[in-house]
Amino acid sequence: MTRITLTSLLTIGFWIVLSERLNLEVLVAGLLLISIMYMLYGKQKVAIGHEKIFFIKSLGNYGKYFWLLVKEIIAANLQVAKIVLGPRISISPTMITYETKLESAFHRTVFANSITLTPGTLTVSLVDNILTIHCLKGEYGEQIMDSKLEKILLEIEEYQR
Amino acid sequence: MKGILIIFLLSGGLFFFAVGTLGLLRLPDVLGRAHSAAKCDTLGAVMTLAAAMVYSGWNATTLKILLMILFIWITNPTATHLIGRVVYLKNAKSDNGVRKNEDL
Numbered sequence: 167m168t169r170i171t172l173t174s175l176l177t178i179g180f181w182i183v184l185s186e187r188l189n190l191e192v193l194v195a196g197l198l199l200i201s202i203m204y205m206l207y208g209k210q211k212v213a214i215g216h217e218k219i220f221f222i223k224s225l226g227n228y229g230k231y232f233w234l235l236v237k238e239i240i241a242a243n244l245q246v247a248k249i250v251l252g253p254r255i256s257i258s259p260t261m262i263t264y265e266t267k268l269e270s271a272f273h274r275t276v277f278a279n280s281i282t283l284t285p286g287t288l289t290v291s292l293v294d295n296i297l298t299i300h301c302l303k304g305e306y307g308e309q310i311m312d313s314k315l316e317k318i319l320l321e322i323e324e325y326q327r
Numbered sequence: 328m329k330g331i332l333i334i335f336l337l338s339g340g341l342f343f344f345a346v347g348t349l350g351l352l353r354l355p356d357v358l359g360r361a362h363s364a365a366k367c368d369t370l371g372a373v374m375t376l377a378a379a380m381v382y383s384g385w386n387a388t389t390l391k392i393l394l395m396i397l398f399i400w401i402t403n404p405t406a407t408h409l410i411g412r413v414v415y416l417k418n419a420k421s422d423n424g425v426r427k428n429e430d431l
Contacts (some may be wrong), residue, residue: 183394186387205395243343243370250350250363259359282404285366288358289408300358300411319430 197312224322231318236316238284242306242317246285249302258305262298264297273319280315328380336378343371357414365407372399 181196182188240277249257268274278289278297286306299310359405373396380392 179392181389183387193341214431238371243366246350246363246366247343247346250346250353255355255356257359259356279332279401281405282365282407283369283400285362288362288365288411290358290411298415300362300415302359302362304375 170204173204177203221265227318227322231315234314234318235280235283243287246302257302258304261302262301262310264299264310268295268316268319269293269323273323276321277316278293281310333378333381336381340371340373340375340378341368341399343402348372358411361407361410365403369400369403371398387422 177200178193178196181200185192235263249255266274266277268277270286274292274295278292281287281289281297281299286302288301289297289312301310311312344367347363347367350367351360354360354363375394376392376399380389383389383392
């Protein structure tokens, strides 16, 4: 699947969802707008970059990744709620640096954003493969060290070689 | 049945928004506040939007709300990262003696 078909499929899907119905006028108007948009932005790497990310094999892994992320977000949100609602706020903010083994820029971004999404940890800077993470408690940092999220992303990268 | 689910999701969303606001007031420094403000938003907003999804049933509105959830989950950590990055860079400067800001 080349990038142009992927981008146009995504954008036409987006257009159909926004217009709430599917008939000829909507499709023609959508295709016209998409071709104009592609002419304007096609040269910039708006979509995903050069890496071929969407393999059928890794789709299942992305689903697994999303499911795990949702579970971690809920668990960690409850932990932060416990801290905030406690009679005395007991936190020990720490900065840790973590070297990730991920290679593609896309996966690094996904991983850093997932860390920020899970409460208690906040990616403060991402330079090359070194993440600086601010943790509300020291133990949250240790949880990142052996997180399953990175392992799933590493598996996806294995497929792509 | 639908009503119970909606009430459950809405009160969950309300709870997490309340926790986020309380954390914004109670936590001591900028980064801690960024934690609570951004994180409880992720679950609070998503649960509130999920309640709206259940309410509207199976139609195009539901799909639109799903898109909103997706975009919130992409943009929220990016914005939080930016705030954290600014604070981090400012603190790094102050360690070198260039600038000191105790209020941070």
